[in-house]
Amino acid sequence: MPGRGSSLYRNVVSYFGLLVLLFGALLMLGSMIGEFAQITHSPYMGIFTWMIFPSVIAFGILIVLFGMRRESLRRRRAQSTEALPFPRLDLNDPKQRRWFAVSLVGGGIMAVLFAFAGYNAFLFTESTVFCGEVCHTVMEPEDVARKAGPHARVRCVDCHVGEGVEWYVKSKLSGLHQVIAVITDDYQRPIQTPIQNLRPARETCEQCHWPEKFYGAQLMQNPHFRYDEPNTPEQISLLVKTGGGNPAQGQSAGIHWQMLLGNKIEFIARDAKLTDIPWTRATSADGTVREFVDTKHPMTAEEKATLPIHAMDCIDCHNRPSHVYIPPETAVDRGMAGGTIPKDLPWIKKVAVDTLVQPYADKDAAKVGMRKAIESFYQDKYPDVLKNRKGDLDLAIDSVTGIWTRSVFPAMKVDWKTYASNIGHRNWPGCFRCHDGDHQSADGTAISTDCTICHTLPVRGPLMALGSLPPTSEQNWHPWDLSGRHKDLPCTQCHEAGYRPPTGCVDCHKINTKAPMMKEGCDQCHQEVGRKQPQNACTDCHDSLKGLHTADAHSKQACTTCHAPHAWASEGRETCVKCHKDQDTHNAPKACAGCHGGKFRGDDKTNDGKDEDKDHDDRKGDHDKDDDEAAAPAAASAPAT
Numbered sequence: 001m002p003g004r005g006s007s008l009y010r011n012v013v014s015y016f017g018l019l020v021l022l023f024g025a026l027l028m029l030g031s032m033i034g035e036f037a038q039i040t041h042s043p044y045m046g047i048f049t050w051m052i053f054p055s056v057i058a059f060g061i062l063i064v065l066f067g068m069r070r071e072s073l074r075r076r077r078a079q080s081t082e083a084l085p086f087p088r089l090d091l092n093d094p095k096q097r098r099w100f101a102v103s104l105v106g107g108g109i110m111a112v113l114f115a116f117a118g119y120n121a122f123l124f125t126e127s128t129v130f131c132g133e134v135c136h137t138v139m140e141p142e143d144v145a146r147k148a149g150p151h152a153r154v155r156c157v158d159c160h161v162g163e164g165v166e167w168y169v170k171s172k173l174s175g176l177h178q179v180i181a182v183i184t185d186d187y188q189r190p191i192q193t194p195i196q197n198l199r200p201a202r203e204t205c206e207q208c209h210w211p212e213k214f215y216g217a218q219l220m221q222n223p224h225f226r227y228d229e230p231n232t233p234e235q236i237s238l239l240v241k242t243g244g245g246n247p248a249q250g251q252s253a254g255i256h257w258q259m260l261l262g263n264k265i266e267f268i269a270r271d272a273k274l275t276d277i278p279w280t281r282a283t284s285a286d287g288t289v290r291e292f293v294d295t296k297h298p299m300t301a302e303e304k305a306t307l308p309i310h311a312m313d314c315i316d317c318h319n320r321p322s323h324v325y326i327p328p329e330t331a332v333d334r335g336m337a338g339g340t341i342p343k344d345l346p347w348i349k350k351v352a353v354d355t356l357v358q359p360y361a362d363k364d365a366a367k368v369g370m371r372k373a374i375e376s377f378y379q380d381k382y383p384d385v386l387k388n389r390k391g392d393l394d395l396a397i398d399s400v401t402g403i404w405t406r407s408v409f410p411a412m413k414v415d416w417k418t419y420a421s422n423i424g425h426r427n428w429p430g431c432f433r434c435h436d437g438d439h440q441s442a443d444g445t446a447i448s449t450d451c452t453i454c455h456t457l458p459v460r461g462p463l464m465a466l467g468s469l470p471p472t473s474e475q476n477w478h479p480w481d482l483s484g485r486h487k488d489l490p491c492t493q494c495h496e497a498g499y500r501p502p503t504g505c506v507d508c509h510k511i512n513t514k515a516p517m518m519k520e521g522c523d524q525c526h527q528e529v530g531r532k533q534p535q536n537a538c539t540d541c542h543d544s545l546k547g548l549h550t551a552d553a554h555s556k557q558a559c560t561t562c563h564a565p566h567a568w569a570s571e572g573r574e575t576c577v578k579c580h581k582d583q584d585t586h587n588a589p590k591a592c593a594g595c596h597g598g599k600f601r602g603d604d605k606t607n608d609g610k611d612e613d614k615d616h617d618d619r620k621g622d623h624d625k626d627d628d629e630a631a632a633p634a635a636a637s638a639p640a641t
Contacts, residue, residue, distance in 0.1 A: 008068040017063025024056030050121035131156035141414040142323045151322040162204040190414045201314040215244030223337035227350040227503045233463040239456040265312040292439040320421045325407040327497045328356040340399040342392040353500045417498035427497040484530020511566045
């Protein structure tokens with residue numbers, strides 16, 4: 001069979017390879033048409049088009065070549081004279097010349113096809129679709145947060161990889177490890193931060209945010225609605241003193257004083273998240289060096305010798321520049337300001353935030369639970385609203401549900417409390433990691449805690465359009481008088497991410513809300529706002545006593561011997577038998593006051609203790625200390641910020 005049977009590719013294995021090659025080419029052609037026809041790109045379509053199908057074509061070519069090699073070896077062993085073991089090229093032969101031309105054209109087309117596929121594969125691996133949606137469950141929290149964040153139009157690789165072949169190769173090698181972890185279901189939940197071996201921010205962030213760019217101040221206008229029935233609208237305005245780090249622009253001041261141009265900040269952290277900082281060193285532009293150590297939790301000699309010294313980078317403060325999980329209260333305020341949550345629904349601010357901070361198993365459970373909670377509230381308290389404003393309630397419920405689904409991902413154990421944001425200090429320690437008053441130099445100078453170094457004192461005023469200047473006011477911007485012990489509390493004590501802030505004294509101080517004098521306000525007894533002592537004497541109001549109060553032994557005792565603070569009513573037998581132990585069984589189990597009455601003479605304001613007040617929420621952290629500095633706001637009904 002000369003001629004026809006002489007070609008090495010004429011064997012079963014090579015024929016199978018040709019089928020695989022053609023099958024892959026058809027699939028790739030079809031997926032390319034589908035890919036270019038799509039308005040939004042699918043991560044899986046891109047993988048198949050530019051990675052899997054080209055690999056199928058390449059695999060088919062390898063099978064063809066393997067079959068030809070296998071056929072060549074077979075002919076050698078058989079000592080066949082049918083044909084030479086390797087192809088022979090003779091361009092003087094017209095037939096071979098035609099086959100050579102066909103092979104050259106076909107090979108060229110194949111090379112262009114693979115080059116085109118390879119280039120698009122490179123572009124696809126650099127896309128946000130590839131980074132955020134291929135590993136859907138793992139990267140869903142980061143991808144969803146990015147799309148709702150300030151860098152929604154910035155590619156992931158612009159920050160996480162940057163320019164250049166070196167870091168591209170490093171990132172892909174690191175990505176292989178991550179792919180294996182996903183395939184084997186061996187990855188952390190949640191993803192731990194900060195990410196190790198990340199390219200320095202100066203090589204990525206500064207491509208857009210170069211240090212010389214920052215100077216001056218920025219007006220911040222934060223909408224806020226109170227936790228009351230009309231959802232009283234307000235706005236907190238302040239000037240953020242951004243400052244700058246470029247000496248050529250003048251004297252450096254404000255937040256960016258520490259930028260790595262004229263000045264330099266170094267620090268040591270005990271933990272990987274860089275939240276526990278026991279030592280810092282500041283080097284000014286004039287060469288002055290100052291070291292500050294945490295006097296409250298001092299660093300040991302071993303820690304100073306073994307822990308690395310970090311040069312402050314942009315990312316040490318701006319650690320969540322893209323993947324931001326906005327706390328419930330702030331998200332609801334923005335929704336109400338933007339109209340997605342109707343602000344004229346009674347109590348909607350409180351109801352929405354309380355609903356958001358509840359635990360839900362998954363998205364479906366959250367949608368059902370939130371709708372049920374909000375509708376149940378209005379069914380119970382405002383049935384007319386539920387009946388006549390169903391559309392507004394649906395709009396509010398959808399918005400609240402959207403806030404939850406953008407920030408809470410049970411499968412990855414991610415919510416508002418997972419990732420600390422070091423910008424500011426309202427919901428996380430942030431600036432207070434160093435600016436806490438405890439970091440002091442050798443001469444006793446502490447890193448300043450003065451608010452006005454970084455921003456002006458906030459001004460509380462009416463809700464206004466963005467860009468309009470707030471009115472000046474001498475009125476305290478905070479709804480509570482931040483004096484006494486409250487003055488020294490960090491903002492995060494009340495505004496911790498993932499929790500609703502307190503709305504009154506009883507949210508933090510475990511006070512009996514049914515006590516007789518609670519409705520009169522804390523200042524009836526506490527002379528100074530925010531301090532336990534000094535207190536007004538009980539006899540200033542209760543000046544006429546009778547009965548047991550006039551007994552010689554009782555009159556010499558302090559009122560609190562029988563009347564516990566915030567409870568006042570002496571009920572049952574326990575209080576009395578502490579002193580009258582010989583009467584512990586007398587007329588038991590009746591209350592002593594049933595026979596031995598001690599009501600104040602002429603005191604018409606005495607409360608019977610049966611008023612039905614709402615139970616306060618149990619909040620994280622109890623401020624009710626026994627020291628003389630225990631805090632108490634001016635009134636139990638004072639609103640929260």
